[in-house]
Each structure stands twice: as C-alpha cells, then as structure tokens.
Amino acid sequence: MKFKHYYIAELLSEISMGPFGSNIKKECFVDSGIPVLNGSNLTDVAMNDDAFRYVTKEKADSLGRANAQRGDVVVTHRGTLGQISFIPKDSMYDRYVISQSQFRFRCNEKVIPEYLVYYFHTRKGQHDLLSNASQVGVPALARATTTFQQLEIDLPEIEEQRKIVEILEDIRRKIELNKEINKNLLEQVLTLYRNKFVDTANNERAICRADEYFDISIGKTPPRKEPQWFSTNPQDVTWVSISDMGTCGLYISSSSEQLTKQAVERHNVKVVPDNTVLLSFKLTVGRIAITNGKMTTNEAIAHFKTDKKEINEYLYCYLKCFNYQTMGSTSSIATAVNSKIIKGMPFVVPTNDELEEFHGFAAPMFAKIKANQIETDNLTALRDTLLPKLMSGELDVSDIEL
Numbered sequence: 154m155k156f157k158h159y160y161i162a163e164l165l166s167e168i169s170m171g172p173f174g175s176n177i178k179k180e181c182f183v184d185s186g187i188p189v190l191n192g193s194n195l196t197d198v199a200m201n202d203d204a205f206r207y208v209t210k211e212k213a214d215s216l217g218r219a220n221a222q223r224g225d226v227v228v229t230h231r232g233t234l235g236q237i238s239f240i241p242k243d244s245m246y247d248r249y250v251i252s253q254s255q256f257r258f259r260c261n262e263k264v265i266p267e268y269l270v271y272y273f274h275t276r277k278g279q280h281d282l283l284s285n286a287s288q289v290g291v292p293a294l295a296r297a298t299t300t301f302q303q304l305e306i307d308l309p310e311i312e313e314q315r316k317i318v319e320i321l322e323d324i325r326r327k328i329e330l331n332k333e334i335n336k337n338l339l340e341q342v343l344t345l346y347r348n349k350f351v352d353t354a355n356n357e358r359a360i361c362r363a364d365e366y367f368d369i370s371i372g373k374t375p376p377r378k379e380p381q382w383f384s385t386n387p388q389d390v391t392w393v394s395i396s397d398m399g400t401c402g403l404y405i406s407s408s409s410e411q412l413t414k415q416a417v418e419r420h421n422v423k424v425v426p427d428n429t430v431l432l433s434f435k436l437t438v439g440r441i442a443i444t445n446g447k448m449t450t451n452e453a454i455a456h457f458k459t460d461k462k463e464i465n466e467y468l469y470c471y472l473k474c475f476n477y478q479t480m481g482s483t484s485s486i487a488t489a490v491n492s493k494i495i496k497g498m499p500f501v502v503p504t505n506d507e508l509e510e511f512h513g514f515a516a517p518m519f520a521k522i523k524a525n526q527i528e529t530d531n532l533t534a535l536r537d538t539l540l541p542k543l544m545s546g547e548l549d550v551s552d553i554e555l
Contacts, residue, residue, distance in 0.1 A: 154309050154546040162302035164269065168258040169218035170230075170298055171251040176216060182206045187213035189250045190221070192229055195236040196400075198270050199325060200227065202245040213250050221249045221257045226266050228256055230297035234286050235279050239270045256298050268314040271321055272306065275541045281305075309546070316550040317543045324536045331525040331532075332402075338522050339403060342515045346470035349511060350503065357504050364496040367468075368458040371492045372450030375412065375420045382416035390417050391448035395433045398440040398454070403469075403522050405431070406445035406530065422449045423456065430457040430468050434490045441472045445523065455495045466515035467503060 177189065188205035213220055221227060223244055229236035231254040240249065251257050260266045272278045285300040287293050294300065308314065363369060372393070375382035389411035397408045412422065425431070425448050433440040435453035443465065450456065457468060480490050480498060503511065542548035 154313055154549065156307040156309055156546065158305065158307055159263065160302065161304045161306060164260055164264045164306075164308075165302065166259045166261040167218075168298050168302065169256060171253045171255045171257075172216045172219045174253045177208065177212075177250075177253065181208050181212055183209055186210060187220075187248055187250055188246055189252060190227060190255060191252055192233045192236060192254070195227060195229060195238040195255075197325075198238060198267070198274055198321075199241045199329075200238040200244065200249075208250060213248070216250055219251050219257075221251050223247060224266055225257050225259050226270055227251055228258075228282075228297075228301065229254055230256055230294040231291060232293075234283055234292050234294060237270055237273045237282065239266045256301070258298075258301075263311070264308060265311065265314045265318055267318045267322065268308075269306075271318065271540060272544055275544055277541070278544075313550065320543065320550060321536060321540065324532050324539075328529050328532050328536075331529045335402060335522045335525050338518045342466065342518050343470055343473065345511070345514060346467070347474065349507065350467075350471075350501070351474060355504065355507070358507075359502040360499055361502060362496070363457070363498045363500045366459070366500050366502065369496050370423045370425075370456045370458065372425075372452050372454045372456070373420060373422045374451045375416045375422070382413055382420070384411040384413055386411060389413055391446070392422075393431065393442075393448055393450040393454060395435070395437050395440060395451075395453050398431065398433055398442050399437070401442050402526050402529075403443060403519065404445040404526050405442040405448075406526075408448070412449055417449060424449055425456045426458060428462060428465060430465055430472065431455070432457065432472055432495065434492070434495050438477045438490055439472070439475070441469055443469060443519075445526075455492065463508060463512040463516070466519055467508060467511055469519075470515075471501065 182189075184207065186207040186209045188202075188207055190200070191204075191206075193204060194200050194202070208216075221240060223240050223242050226237065226239045227249075260269060273282050281304050282301075283294075284304075285295050287295055309317075377383075387407065390413070391406070391408045392410055392412040393405060393408050394410065398405060401407075416422065417424065425444050427444055427446050429444045431442050431444065431450060432455045433453055434455055457472075459465075459468075475498075477490065480494050539548065543550065
C-alpha cells in the first residue's frame, strides 16, 4: 500500500472554532430546535444522538461557522481531550451547533472524513492529537485549530482509504445494531416491570430492609499512595468503578483499572460473585449493572448478593426505577447516601407467583442482552486489533473477511 505525506491543513476545506461562551448562555436554550453538541455525543468515532440541548434556528444562524453538518468532524479541545467524531450520513439532524469546547472541520477530496477520524482513534493518532495539550487547570489544546493543522499524516490512496473505512464501518454498524437491540429489549422489560409492580398494587407483597433479603457488601480501594496494588493488565483482577458502570451496559465484565491478586488478599477486598447486581451510591447515585464473572469494586459500589438468582431481573428493575432522592438530603444526594442507608433501603418483595411470571418473561430477554454484549465486546476487540494494522499498511485490506 502506497502512502503520501501530508500536513492536516492540506486535507481540509474549512475549519472553525466553536462560539464564545458568551454567545450561548443558559437562557438561549429552548425545548426544541437546532441541537447543540456536547462531550457525551463524541464518545466514539461516530457522533451519537443521545442527548441534546437546543437553540432556535435564528440563534444557530447567528453563530455562523459554529454550525456543523453531516460529514463534518468535531473535536473536543477543552475538557475531555482526545474526543473526535464524524457526523454520520444517517444522523438524526442535518445540522448541529458545536460547543465552545469544540472545533469542527470539513475534509477536501484528498481524504475520507471517516478515515481521518479512525486514524485519530489509534494510539499514534491520539498521541499526535494530544501532543500540545496543557493539563494546567482545565485540560485544553493550546491554539487548537492552528496546532491541529500542523499535524502530519501518511495517507494511502483514496480507494484504499475507502476500503479500510468500509471494513471498520461494517464492524461499527454491527456494534450499534447490538446496542439498539439491547436498548429495546431492556425497555420492554422495564415497561412490564412498571405495569406489574409500580402501576399495580398488591397487598400480598412484603416490604423489608434490603439487607434482610440480600447479603450486601461494599467494595474497597487499596491505598493510592502504594501503586503496587494497581494494574492496567486485563489479566489481573477486574476492579469496577462508577465510571466503568456508566459505559458498560446491563452487564459488566471489564474495568479500566485492575487490582493485583496480592492487593485483594492483603487489603481484604470483597470478591463479587458472578451474576450479582451492583449499585453505585456515592457521587453518582443509582448506576446499576450485573456482574459477568467474578470481580471487585471500589468503595462507591454496593453488591446485592443472593442465592435466589431468579430475583435478579426484578432487583435490577427495582433499583433502576427507585427514587434515590428519598434516601437522603435532596440538596446533596451525592454525599448524603452511605452504605448504612443503602443496606437499610426499603425493598418490596414480590409474591412467588409474580416473581415466577416476571422471571419467565425477563430472563430470556436478559440472556439475549448478555449474548449481544459479549458479541459487541468481541467486535470491539476485533476493531481495536485491526485499526492500527490497517492504518499502518501492516494488514492488506484484501486479506480481511468479515
């Protein structure tokens, strides 16, 4: 595969910073209109349409070059650095406004936008993108658009770019499809739960403390000043954080940081059994996941252990729908909830008939979600393995079959 050397500036038809903060004030936001992008929309190579605030069309028009369209690429230059996503051709809207923490660019005929974004998701691409980052105060890229255009890249011919993008996009679409299927499956289960247990009363249900029904344990963090207990090797012990629970889906099987086996033994860190429901209760209250395999967690996460595994789908839905504002000061819920309160929280016990019926419906749904998540994890690993090899030319695109 032949490569040609370019400066990024040679590949762009336009580039523009987001608006000044004073140009989008809180009072500018409305219930519907032109969506304003934020960091949560740039978590993968393709921008997602998960959650927006909006400005009026007139306001968006006044922001000029801060408007982005399908095919444009958006980069975070302040805050969560390293984020770079393209706006896909099938995006929900045909127009977006970028935030003050972002810049956008449009590619010319020399490069396919998706290819460039995938390149900046490789280890080398991320290194280049962050090479001018400052970590003083709020992390930021100094002279963001200027330094970005000065970066250098070796590009294959456009047809080779297209083939590489087709392979990577095929994997991405499979991953997105699995996520969409899982979202719909879980919503079906939650809808049935609300219909049967929230909207329908039954005087035969019992109410008890959560720790009267479950064996509730809390995770632990070894001393941070002793780095020998921590690891980034996936072969070590999975150690779940609240951040991990925010990205994992229904089931959690991995973590961004691990503990050594010695850390678990030395500091008596609780090992959580497979198929155990987890609940975050500090800082970010109310994130729920189910363990896929044995693992550990930090002290901000509670483990609801039980031998009665047919209760798990019900418990997950119960915790998902629970009003955590009732557990502490509503003005400081993030700090008010502690392990004692979690253990003493009320748990509504369904009747045996209710539980049997709900488990019969929900268990196959949860099993399908789990299978889809495992496939997604495998596809993600495949993509991450292929990506640098395809970009470097180490792997010929003609050798790939999906």
